[in-house]
Amino acid sequence: MSRDMVLMTIACPEGTPGLDRAAELLGVPTAEMDRSFGVVVLDPQKGLYAVQVHETAIKERPTADTGGQVKGPFSNPRIEPFGPTRK
Amino acid sequence: MRVSVIVTIPAKAFVRERSHLAFSRERYDPIAAPTKKGGLLVDPAFPPLPIAARTPAKVRLAASHIEKAPVFAVRGTIEASRIDDVRSSGRGVQIFADPQIGMFKDPYCGVEAVGTHADVARLLKLDQLKDKGLQGKDVALAVMDTGINVKHLKAQGLVPKLDRKISWAPSNIRNTPGDYAVDHGTMCAYDALIAAPSCSLLDFPILQSETPGGSVMAGFLSDALLAFSYLHQQFTGPDWKYKALVINNSWGMYHPSWDFPPGHPGRYADNPNHPFNIMVGTIARAGADVLFAAGNCGADCPSGRCQGVTRHSISGANAHPDVLTLAACDTDGVRLGYSSQGPAISGMAREKPDLTSYSHFLGSQAFGEGSPDTGTSTASPVAAGCVAAIRSGLPSSKVSPRDLFDRIKAEAQKKAWPKSGWNNDYGAGIIDPLPVAEHFGL
Numbered sequence: 001m002s003r004d005m006v007l008m009t010i011a012c013p014e015g016t017p018g019l020d021r022a023a024e025l026l027g028v029p030t031a032e033m034d035r036s037f038g039v040v041v042l043d044p045q046k047g048l049y050a051v052q053v054h055e056t057a058i059k060e061r062p063t064a065d066t067g068g069q070v071k072g073p074f075s076n077p078r079i080e081p082f083g084p085t086r087k
Numbered sequence: 088m089r090v091s092v093i094v095t096i097p098a099k100a101f102v103r104e105r106s107h108l109a110f111s112r113e114r115y116d117p118i119a120a121p122t123k124k125g126g127l128l129v130d131p132a133f134p135p136l137p138i139a140a141r142t143p144a145k146v147r148l149a150a151s152h153i154e155k156a157p158v159f160a161v162r163g164t165i166e167a168s169r170i171d172d173v174r175s176s177g178r179g180v181q182i183f184a185d186p187q188i189g190m191f192k193d194p195y196c197g198v199e200a201v202g203t204h205a206d207v208a209r210l211l212k213l214d215q216l217k218d219k220g221l222q223g224k225d226v227a228l229a230v231m232d233t234g235i236n237v238k239h240l241k242a243q244g245l246v247p248k249l250d251r252k253i254s255w256a257p258s259n260i261r262n263t264p265g266d267y268a269v270d271h272g273t274m275c276a277y278d279a280l281i282a283a284p285s286c287s288l289l290d291f292p293i294l295q296s297e298t299p300g301g302s303v304m305a306g307f308l309s310d311a312l313l314a315f316s317y318l319h320q321q322f323t324g325p326d327w328k329y330k331a332l333v334i335n336n337s338w339g340m341y342h343p344s345w346d347f348p349p350g351h352p353g354r355y356a357d358n359p360n361h362p363f364n365i366m367v368g369t370i371a372r373a374g375a376d377v378l379f380a381a382g383n384c385g386a387d388c389p390s391g392r393c394q395g396v397t398r399h400s401i402s403g404a405n406a407h408p409d410v411l412t413l414a415a416c417d418t419d420g421v422r423l424g425y426s427s428q429g430p431a432i433s434g435m436a437r438e439k440p441d442l443t444s445y446s447h448f449l450g451s452q453a454f455g456e457g458s459p460d461t462g463t464s465t466a467s468p469v470a471a472g473c474v475a476a477i478r479s480g481l482p483s484s485k486v487s488p489r490d491l492f493d494r495i496k497a498e499a500q501k502k503a504w505p506k507s508g509w510n511n512d513y514g515a516g517i518i519d520p521l522p523v524a525e526h527f528g529l
Contacts, residue, residue, distance in 0.1 A: 042316075
């Protein structure tokens with residue numbers, strides 16, 4: 001997972017979308033999606049999913065009314081142990 | 088319930104006489120109750136003490152002596168529900184609280200271990216939980232960390248069970264559950280096994296990510312998101328075989344600069360709608376018990392990684408309303424000075440930490456012989472082990488995580504300082520699993 005990927009959420013009430021459908025909802029080409037991350041189920045009851053997509057693709061996509069289906073980008077901060085480590 | 092009270096009574100000749108005799112160490116007949124209302128009982132061992140005035144403004148030095156004092160104080164007990172009866176008696180008798188007091192020790196900031204894992208087991212009354220058969224059997228305990236080293240745990244005398252099928256690793260890390268280098272994750276696993284030696288460990292080395300830009304023992308929140316999503320699928324899938332799932336998280340975001348700036352809609356620290364915070368809520372609603380360490384940014388001796396930020400430092404999922412957030416104390420019950428204090432960041436659950444658990448004791452020795460297990464990193468898995476132990480007799484299908492956490496907080500050993508009830512340092516108090524088990528009839 002590369003740092004130039006950004007974290008986005010999509011709402012898809014009809015069921016878990018594939019990468020193609022997720023890309024369509026985001027308004028970006030499928031090639032811009034992070035395949036290793038895939039489509040992560042966040043809340044199955046609300047049909048809410050997370051994906052990662054190239055930051056440049058999100059910035060360059062045409063302005064479109066997604067009807068609130070797409071949100072992001074979200075922060076993906078570094079996380080560390082709350083205790084000692086050897087390194 | 089009878090409560091201890093301090094009672095002031097108007098000066099009378101016989102009261103002055105008994106006070107004088109008490110202070111001259113001569114024998115005297117204790118005074119009787121100054122009123123029959125309320126069932127007040129006076130403590131005969133407590134001498135009547137001269138009080139110089141009823142209000143500070145009227146205090147005169149001369150009036151502080153037995154011969155001149157207008158009021159005397161005695162100690163007694165009374166039914167709490169009948170205190171108002173005495174107040175209305177109209178005989179100048181007044182009732183005041185006589186709270187239990189204890190010596191407040193400064194938070195511990197030393198490097199030496201305070202006690203051992205055996206002390207922790209004694210404090211948690213684990214022998215009695217063992218007698219009840221509560222040791223984590225058939226409960227899965229996921230360690231979201233740097234990975235577990237089973238050989239080290241065995242070398243410490245433990246007999247750990249590891250479920251290799253459900254364990255998971257980021258795609259760029261070799262998936263070798265139980266065979267990672269001895270480090271923070273092994274310490275956490277050891278600490279969880281103190282109370283739940285029969286649980287099944289699930290190994291999730293999310294802090295081993297080699298994501299570009301990350302330090303060696305770190306990861307990114309997206310690693311945790313993937314791990315939680317995978318675990319949620321397993322937990323809610325048809326092949327799930329455990330009574331319960333407990334997830335320990337001894338990690339977090341040390342400094343706000345790692346996040347988007349305040350006010351950004353995609354920020355993590357104070358945003359319940361961040362994807363990871365949504366994921367945590369989803370898995371908790373599905374019945375998993377999720378525990379997070381509060382952090383090591385306590386005001387007395389914060390970790391250097393806090394960069395001096397010690398206020399509202401409990402943030403993100405560590406301050407999620409559906410998780411149990413752990414502060415840390417030593418085996419003397421003294422708060423560890425690095426343990427992050429509440430209230431949590433605005434926007435998340437403010438009353439964090441929820442609870443305190445033990446840390447800074449000689450345990451896993453994962454960092455060398457004689458090295459203590461430290462940080463809220465240790466407090467969280469100690470508590471997670473307690474939850475797993477209780478869950479071995481109380482599946483989440485019977486009692487939800489929220490109800491169990493509420494009971495754990497209700498049964499915590501209360502810390503009256505700095506104030507009663509929830510407080511910034513200890514939350515609801517120090518974890519005490521035995522009365523929780525008894526409450527649920529285990």
